[in-house]
Amino acid sequence: MLARNSERLASLKEELSTSTNKIHFISCDVSDYDQCKAAYDIVKGEFGSIDIAILNAGIGLNSSLSIPHREVAINTMGINYFGIVNFGHILFPYFREKGSGEFIGVSSMADVRGFEGSGIYCSSKSAASTYLESARAELRRYGVRVMTIKPGFVDTNMTKKNKHPMPFIMDATKAARLIYKAINGKKNSYSFPWQTRFGSYLLSILPDTVYDKLATLRGDIGQ
Template sequence: MTQPLAFITGASSGIGQALALHFYQAGYRLALVARRTSEVKSWADAHGISAASYEIYSADVSVVDSIVAAGTECISRQGLPDVVIANAGISVGMDTAERDDLEVMVRTLATNNTGMAATFHPFVQGMTQRRSGTLVGIGSVAGIRGLPGHGAYCASKAAVISYCESLRGEMRPHGVRVVTICPGYIDTPLTRQNRYSMPFLMQPQDFARQAFQAITRGDSYRVIPWQMGVVAKLLRMLPNALFDRLLAGRPRKRRQNEPAN
């Protein structure tokens, strides 16, 4: 119990597992949250993570009562975390002309936005009373400028950035840090479905190392890798007419049930 504790959602694959492994190697105990708990257990065993160093919680972050219950159980079983990382998210293409895709947007916002607030909720009061702790929201460079065919995802990640900025101001007087991490393209099962070029593609372990540094420093906002931060800022500065022309004809994110080719 003397070791710090990190609570991480979306721990069954990709960025979540990379972050979990890096925090474990840095001496943290882990509270790992996922819908597919058996996959988390297999992964932890394969990486030699001590059984005494972690607990697994089954939850669906898109269901408020589910993720709140997981956070409450974590406090009961492992204590109040030092770091909470709201990493769980989904990314599916959207076409507003398709009725079914409106449900994609509902599900995306429920997972990426309401799910983030619900992830933080069980810990806010305890952290403010303790006057320490770090809440980490995983955004995306896709939240900086809207991309064709990415309406639901871009909107959700723009909301992550604004939400964390609001929360940061609320928590600051209480000694609780709020960190926004915006990944660029990370080589995960999620991004491997993309059918467009992905500049500055990063390996998950490299992302996790840089994210860990930003989190432990208490950076308010960080784009990883930094090159994508530069690209995003340049895109943000482009006039709309030039931005629209630049992205015209760009392949769109694959929609649900859409064939790979």
């Protein structure tokens, strides 16, 4: 388990530990390549081999593009996009050589269009989704599975601060169970809940002129 806050990781380890599993946690900022590489070396050294990596780290925020926003964009891309790229850079060659491996990236259905007030988050997630899709196409022939998870709204620390409506928001435990089932089911891509997936599909096929008119009415559909 990797994240920046080691105290929370320690308490999660305590909660999840049983006599039959072995859980390690490492404090790691996924936007920092050197920390990702150091974490990979520790895990590889401790467990010998890596079979699956779940790239879930992300930050979500509402941000206006009509005020200066470069720092926010760099920070968000650093985590939501480069957090995945950093591990792709390390793990794809390793999985390719091994002839197996699973790389599961958590993106969002917010990748579908640019929403007002979420331009930075949406663009970080569309970059992540496209990167994962290309990796899937390229690495399949080497026995490597690349999967994209796209949640709609889930009730977590990220969404607690939101003031706007969050249609079909899902309990985090239920979302985790669905993600776990989808990973075991060997899907390539999994978007949930179905209502948001359907709404995203409709948005994706709207002509730009129609979407532009609707978008000014306010339209976030996911974090």
